[in-house]
Every structure is written in structure tokens, then in C-alpha cells.
Amino acid sequence: MGQEEDLELYRLQLLESMSERPSHSGRGLLDPIQVYVNERRVGELRGAEIEATLNIHGVDHIETVQLRTEDGRLLGGLVAPESGFRTNRVGLSADMVELCVHNTVQGGSLSAVFIPAPSFWTRTRSLLADIVDRWRSRRPDAVMAYGFRTVAFTQALLAIAVVGLVADRVMIWMAPEHIIAPTVQAEVLRTASIGEIEQLAKQLRELRSMQTKVGEALQSQEKGMTLLHQTMARLSSTQESVASSVVMVKEEMEKRQESPERETDRPTQFPAGKGLVDQEQFEVAIHGLAADNERLSKQIAGLEEHNRMLTAKLQTAIAHVAKAVEQNPERVVAREADLSRKHQLVPVADSRQSTQGQPFLFWVTFSEGTTQESIDQWVNGMKGHKGAQNEGWQEVQILPPPVPPDLFLEQIRGEKIIKEARLNH
Amino acid sequence: MQNTLRKSHIIADRTATVSRLEEVVATSDEFDQVVAQALPILLDRAAGYTKRFLRETGQWNDDIEHEKFALRWGSEYLERFLVCGRTEVPCRPLFLFDSLVAKQHSRPEPFCYHPDLLKPLGRFLDGLVARAVVSRDALIALYHHSYGWGAGDVIAVTGLNGLESQRIYKNFRRWRESGWQRTMDEIGLTKMELAELENQRQRHRQRFNSEAERLIRVAQGHYRKSEPDHYPCLSRSQWGEMFSQGYGCDYRIWHLALCLDCMQTAWGLGSSGSSAGEKPRLELQVRP
Numbered sequence: 001m002g003q004e005e006d007l008e009l010y011r012l013q014l015l016e017s018m019s020e021r022p023s024h025s026g027r028g029l030l031d032p033i034q035v036y037v038n039e040r041r042v043g044e045l046r047g048a049e050i051e052a053t054l055n056i057h058g059v060d061h062i063e064t065v066q067l068r069t070e071d072g073r074l075l076g077g078l079v080a081p082e083s084g085f086r087t088n089r090v091g092l093s094a095d096m097v098e099l100c101v102h103n104t105v106q107g108g109s110l111s112a113v114f115i116p117a118p119s120f121w122t123r124t125r126s127l128l129a130d131i132v133d134r135w136r137s138r139r140p141d142a143v144m145a146y147g148f149r150t151v152a153f154t155q156a157l158l159a160i161a162v163v164g165l166v167a168d169r170v171m172i173w174m175a176p177e178h179i180i181a182p183t184v185q186a187e188v189l190r191t192a193s194i195g196e197i198e199q200l201a202k203q204l205r206e207l208r209s210m211q212t213k214v215g216e217a218l219q220s221q222e223k224g225m226t227l228l229h230q231t232m233a234r235l236s237s238t239q240e241s242v243a244s245s246v247v248m249v250k251e252e253m254e255k256r257q258e259s260p261e262r263e264t265d266r267p268t269q270f271p272a273g274k275g276l277v278d279q280e281q282f283e284v285a286i287h288g289l290a291a292d293n294e295r296l297s298k299q300i301a302g303l304e305e306h307n308r309m310l311t312a313k314l315q316t317a318i319a320h321v322a323k324a325v326e327q328n329p330e331r332v333v334a335r336e337a338d339l340s341r342k343h344q345l346v347p348v349a350d351s352r353q354s355t356q357g358q359p360f361l362f363w364v365t366f367s368e369g370t371t372q373e374s375i376d377q378w379v380n381g382m383k384g385h386k387g388a389q390n391e392g393w394q395e396v397q398i399l400p401p402p403v404p405p406d407l408f409l410e411q412i413r414g415e416k417i418i419k420e421a422r423l424n425h
Numbered sequence: 426m427q428n429t430l431r432k433s434h435i436i437a438d439r440t441a442t443v444s445r446l447e448e449v450v451a452t453s454d455e456f457d458q459v460v461a462q463a464l465p466i467l468l469d470r471a472a473g474y475t476k477r478f479l480r481e482t483g484q485w486n487d488d489i490e491h492e493k494f495a496l497r498w499g500s501e502y503l504e505r506f507l508v509c510g511r512t513e514v515p516c517r518p519l520f521l522f523d524s525l526v527a528k529q530h531s532r533p534e535p536f537c538y539h540p541d542l543l544k545p546l547g548r549f550l551d552g553l554v555a556r557a558v559v560s561r562d563a564l565i566a567l568y569h570h571s572y573g574w575g576a577g578d579v580i581a582v583t584g585l586n587g588l589e590s591q592r593i594y595k596n597f598r599r600w601r602e603s604g605w606q607r608t609m610d611e612i613g614l615t616k617m618e619l620a621e622l623e624n625q626r627q628r629h630r631q632r633f634n635s636e637a638e639r640l641i642r643v644a645q646g647h648y649r650k651s652e653p654d655h656y657p658c659l660s661r662s663q664w665g666e667m668f669s670q671g672y673g674c675d676y677r678i679w680h681l682a683l684c685l686d687c688m689q690t691a692w693g694l695g696s697s698g699s700s701a702g703e704k705p706r707l708e709l710q711v712r713p
Contacts, residue, residue: 003489010493010613014500015464017610018507031595034561040650041558041679063528064509070596071604072560074504078512079525088512247672254663 033075033097035112036066045097045114052114053232062101062108080108093117128157130221131214360400362409363393365419374417442466446519453511460507460518467506467522471499474526479538490543493613498536500611502526537647539640545618546625546633547640549711552612554644557682562604565596566713567682571641573708583677584668584695605713623711637709642685649683656680664691 032044035054045052045067066077067090076090080101090097094117102109118126366375379386379396387395401408405423412421442463450456460467475495479485506522513521529535542551553570556563568579576597580590609619626633656676659667667673668691681688685707692704 006615007489007492007496011468011496013610013613014496015468017607018464018468018500018503019461034559036559064505066505066508068559070561071599071607072556072563074508074559077505077509079509086512250666251663254660254666 031070033092033114034068034070035110036064036068036077037108037110038063039066042110045112050116054110054112056110056112057107058109059107061103062110065099065101065110065112067097067099067112126225127218130218130225133224134217134221358400359397360405360408361387361395361397362405362412362421362423363395364412364421365392366394366417367419370417378415378417439466443519446522447517449515449517451515453514456511456514456516456518460510463518464503467503468496468499470522471502471526472496473499474523474530475499475502478530478535484538486540490548493548494538494543497612502529534647537644539643541640542643545614545622546637548612549614549619549622550637550641550709551644552608552614554641554648554683556604556608556611558648560604562596562600563608564679564682565593566600566604569597569600569713570710571682571685571707572688572705573710580696582692582695583674583681584671585674585678586671589674589678601713619711626709626711634707634709638685638707641707641709645683645685649680658684658687659690661690661694665694668694 032046034044035042035056037056037058038060042056043054045054061082062080064077064079067075069075075092076088076097076099078086078088078099078101080086080103083103083105085100085102087098087100090099096115096117098111098113098115100111100113375394376386382396382398384396384398387397389395403411409421409423412418443466445459446463446466450459472492472495475498476485476491479491479495485491502525503522506525510516510518510521510525537551537555539547541547553563553567557567558564565576565579568574568582572578574582576590576594579585580593585593656679658680664687667677677691681691689704
């Protein structure tokens with residue numbers, strides 16, 4: 001039971017603190033505003049009475065932006081769209097924080113601008129400063145000089161205005177008879193000459209044109225100021241990025257310094273090792289070549305020795321042959337004839353071996369009056385077969401003849417029944 | 426009979442409020458108005474979702490600690506919804522709220538859960554570190570609660586300059602005045618529980634501190650993820666360069682408060698370097 005009460009008490013306490021939510025009151029005038037993106041602290045806006053800007057760029061999409069006080073109170077924020085822009089103005093008493101989130105495929109960016117509440121004097125001062133700035137050539141880089149100039153000029157202008165007002169009052173007090181009643185004013189106008197009226201009208205026109213010009217000048221100055229603020233914002237973001245880059249570079253340098261030996265030794269050791277390996281390889285190759293060379297020289301010497309022995313044997317054989325020739329010259333001639341015959345027969349035998357597998361075809365025409373019987377007998381005598389007939393020519397297929405084809409055809413042409421013989425039809 | 430009537434009235438009111446939450450609100454003011462009337466319903470709804478998440482992830486127990494945990498995170502979600510939801514108009518508040526809670530629960534480790542962090546000491550530490558992530562006052566106060574240091578010690582240890590020093594004093598003052606009490610209320614620590622913690626600290630100092638060190642490491646490990654990505658742990662030489670060259674004030678303040686190990690590593694590099702004695706050990710302080 002006690003626990004349930006405790007829990008209910010806790011719940012009520014939470015609800016109470018939720019419904020109170022004095023969101024702005026917790027912030028002191030000079031306290032910075034903590035900026036959180038996706039519930040991570042990314043920086044702060046140090047805006048007291050001046051404008052302050054915080055620009056964040058990241059590769060991650062921005063989902064939520066929160067503004068918190070130093071004591072952790074949630075002042076405001078926004079939920080960013082998955083893609084595109086979203087802006088929100090978070091009011092902090094009289095001050096304002098303008099949030100602008102832009103999500104793209106590349107990531108998200110946030111621009112948070114603290115805009116302090118402008119007081120009456122601030123507004124007047126800025127108005128006058130704009131006018132002054134229009135009249136004088138403005139240099140964007142001399143921001144400080146610009147501020148001093150504006151303040152000085154404003155003060156001078158205010159002093160003149162106050163003096164003028166006081167003088168006017170004094171004149172009125174000193175000459176009360178000059179105060180003209182409205183009825184008298186109308187009378188004066190009626191009695192006034194046309195020239196005077198025209199002059200007054202002219203003065204009014206001039207005054208109006210001057211007013212218009214002043215208005216235009218104010219507008220252009222407002223634009224100028226907007227541009228200046230944008231430039232300042234860009235400048236501050238650039239400064240931030242430069243500062244972060246410096247930190248990163250320092251970290252990188254430290255990392256490198258941590259392992260200098262490892263990193264510096266590695267490239268020097270590597271070539272040295274490589275050189276040693278190459279040298280060893282060269283030495284091995286040279287040794288191999290020397291051994292080969294030695295072996296080759298030994299072989300050459302052996303071959304030369306063998307050559308000498310062969311030469312000696314040849315000379316001995318020549319000497320023996322010479323002796324034999326001198327003893328029986330007829331046997332030598334007969335042997336030479338046998339040898340030459342053998343040399344002649346070898347190609348024929350070779351050709352027979354090569355053509356033995358294939359039948360020999362040729363075409364013949366027979367002499368007039370040759371009977372079919374005689375033809376058949378001739379073919380049988382040749383141990384062949386008759387093939388196709390064409391235009392009087394008869395194809396004959398026999399076993400390859402032992403003589404060359406031309407000689408064979410010549411022999412056939414010499415036979416009685418053959419008129420002509422050739423290889424192709 | 427009266428009870429029954431009262432209950433039926435409450436049910437009818439709740440139904441009407443819920444159906445109003447389901448309708449479209451067109452302006453931020455309308456949103457504020459509708460949501461302000463439905464705070465209890467939204468808180469219970471968020472706590473219910475958190476309970477379901479814990480059940481589904483096997484982290485739930487039917488006890489008051491878990492109920493308080495669910496309520497605490499429900500109120501966190503509700504606070505964010507109150508502020509961010511008004512920028513989503515036109516919308517149907519109830520559906521927007523549901524989607525916001527679902528989005529939180531779809532993240533890896535949406536909150537720091539550890540059974541020991543649900544006990545009074547764990548709740549105290551978890552609440553303190555969780556608050557330090559969103560509140561600079563709490564962050565600076567973490568130095569006091571962890572090591573018992575005052576503003577001057579913090580300035581010396583972190584090596585801050587004059588302008589930052591003034592801020593540290595203000596952080597301490599605000600924490601003492603209201604921050605600590607608000608944090609204790611938010612985490613639901615009763616006066617009795619706080620008194621008991623104080624008692625344990627005095628009677629069993631060593632055991633109390635070693636247990637606190639174990640638990641604070643769990644909490645710090647989780648919540649340090651909320652730091653900017655470029656705030657990792659550094660070596661002593663890196664810390665040394667940062668201190669000597671005077672950059673990275675935020676880095677020093679945020680990281681050293683949320684990392685016991687780096688505090689040991691960077692010990693003595695601040696302006697207290699010359700007088701630095703033994704490295705600091707966790708000496709948990711319950712009161713601000």
C-alpha cells in the first residue's frame with residue numbers, strides 16, 4: 001500500500017513539474033543557451049545583448065533540435081523533416097532564437113541565431129546608424145569602427161535635437177503673443193498672397209520628397225545590415241570550422257608523433273631488406289652460371305677429345321679401305337653397283353608402301369572395233385575393275401602399279417586395244 | 426455508489442480528452458491548450474509504452490523500482506513532446522506523441538537500464554549523470570558529487586580561464602539552490618532514501634564508494650555517448666597539449682566529468698599540477 005502511495009506521489013510530482021514548466025524564467029540574462037542536436041550537445045549560444053549564431057553541419061540527418069538552459073530546462077526546439085527546411089522561432093521572454101534546419105541526402109545543417117530583444121534606444125540608434133552608414137562609405141571589415149562611429153554620431157544627433165527642442169520651448173515661452181490661435185491661422189491663410197501659398201506648397205513637396213528619400217535610405221540600410229549579419233554569421237561558422245580543423249590536425253599530428261619510429265623505420269627497412277634479397281638472388285644466379293660454364297667447358301673438352309678419336313679412327317679406316325682396294329678392285333665396283341641399285345629402288349618401294357592402301361584410277365578409250373569381251377579380259381588381266389563410263393572413256397580401277405603413273409600410262413598406251421589413256425577424265 | 430459515479434465521470438472525461446487528442450489541432454496555441462489538459466493521460470500512455478518495451482526486451486519486473494523507471498522515462502518523452510510537438514502543427518497530438526515515443530524506443534539503448542541502477546544508490550547516480558548530459562549545472566556538480574570538490578578545485582583541475590571560472594561559480598550556486606532538489610524529485614528519491622544513502626556513506630565509506638564507482642562507470646559509459654562525436658578519451662600527452670595550449674575548454678569540462686579513467690589520466694595537468702598529490706578516487710557526495 002505504501003509503495004502504491006509512493007508511486008502515486010511520484011507521478012503527481014512529475015505531472016506538477018510538467019504543468020509548471022517555467023521554461024524561460026530559469027535563464028539568466030547573460031547565461032548561454034545550450035544547443036542539442038539529436039539529443040547530443042553540439043554547442044551553445046552566448047547571446048547576452050548581442051546577436052549570436054551557431055552553425056552546425058554534419059553528415060547525419062538532424063532529427064531533433066533542443067535548446068536548454070544551463071540548469072537543463074528545455075526551452076524549445078523542433079522536430080526536423082527527413083528532407084528539406086524547417087524553421088522555428090523560440091521565444092525566450094523578449095529574446096528570440098531562430099532555428100533553421102536543412103536536411104539533405106548529404107546530411108543535415110542547423111543554423112541557430114540568438115536575437116536579443118531590441119530596446120527603444122537600440123532601435124533608434126540602429127535607425128540613425130543606418131542613415132549614417134548610407135552617407136558614409138561602409139567597410140564590412142571595420143565592424144568595430146562602424147560601431148564607434150554610429151554611437152558618436154547618434155549621441156551628437158540626439159544632443160542637437162535636445163538643444164533644438166529646448167530652444168524652441170524657450171522661444172515660445174518668451175514670445176507668447178506669437179502663438180496663433182487656429183481661427184487666426186485660417187484668417188492668415190485667407191489673407192496670405194498666392195505667392196506665399198505657392199511657396200508653402202513647394203516647401204511641403206520638398207519635405208515629402210525628402211521623407212520618401214529617407215524612407216528609401218532606411219530600407220536600403222536595412223538590407224545592408226541584413227547582409228552584414230549574414231556575412232558575420234558565415235565568418236563565425238568559418239572560424240568554428242577552422243578551429244575544429246586545427247584541433248583535428250593537432251590530434252592527427254599527435255597520433256603520428258606517437259609512433260614515429262614505426263612509421264619512419266618501415267620505409268627505410270623495406271628497401272634495405274629488398275636490396276639484400278636481390279643481392280642474394282644475383283649471387284645465386286652468378287654461382288649457377290659459373291657452374292654451368294664449367295660443365296659446358298668440360299663437355300666441350302670431352303667432345304673435342306672424342307672428335308680427335310673419331311678422326312683417328314677415320315684415318316685408320318681410310319687406310320684399311322685403301323689397302324683393300326689395292327687388293328681387289330672388281331669387288332669394289334660390283335659393290336658400288338649394288339649400292340646404287342639399292343638407292344634407286346628405295347624410293348619406288350617407299351612410294352608403293354605409301355600408295356598401297358589406295359586404288360589407282362585412270363581413264364582409257366579403246367580402239368575401234370574392240371569387243372566388250374576383249375575389254376573385260378584386259379581389265380581382268382590387269383586385276384582391276386571397271387568404273388564409270390563417260391563420253392567413250394572408261395574408268396578403270398586397279399591396284400597401284402609398281403611403276404610411276406606416267407610410265408604406267410605410257411606402257412598401257414602401247415597395248416593393242418588401247419587408243420588413249422590418261423589419269424583424269 | 427458515489428465512488429462508482431466518480432469513476433464513471435473520470436472514465437467519461439478521459440474518453441473525451443483522448444478523442445480531443447485524436448482530432449487535428451491547427452495552431453501551436455491550440456496544441457498547448459489541448460495537451461495541457463491531457464498531461465496525466467499522456468504521461469500514463471508514455472509510461473505504458475516504456476513498460477511494454479521493458480517487458481518485450483526482458484527487462485521488466487513487477488516492482489516499484491521498475492514502475493518508477495517507466496514513469497521517469499515517460500515524463501522525459503512527454504517533456505520533449507510538449508516542446509517539439511508544437512512545431513509540428515497541424516497534427517493529431519495523440520498520434521504524434523505515439524510516433525515520438527515509438528521513435529525513441531526504436532533507437533539502440535534508448536535509456537540506461539541496469540538492474541542495480543534501479544536501487545536507491547543506482548537511481549541517484551543514474552539520475553545525476555543523466556541530468557549532467559542536459560544540464561551544465563549538473564555536469565559541474567558531478568565533480569563535487571564524484572570527488573567532493575568545490576568550484577575552485579574544479580577550475581584548477583580543468584585548467585579554466587577567468588571567464589569560464591565565473592561560470593563555474595554560478596553553476597555551483599544554481600545547483601545548490603534548485604538543481605539538486607529538482608533532480609532528486611525527477612528521479613523520485615524520497616527524503617528517507619536520501620537519508621539512508623547519507624547514512625551508508627558515513628558508516629561504510631569504502632564499501633559505499635566502491636559500489637558507487639562500479640555503478641557510475643555503467644552510467645557514464647551510457648551517457649557519455651551524448652557528447653559530441655569528437656570528444657573521445659585521450660592519452661596523457663594529448664590531454665597535456667590541450668591543457669598547455671589552452672584550447673578545448675568544453676572538451677575538458679564535459680569529458681573529465683563523465684569519465685573516471687580520463688580524470689586519472691589527466692590528473693595534475695591543470696593549474697593544480699604542481700600541488701597534485703595522489704590521484705583522485707571516487708568519494709561520492711549525496712548532498713550538493
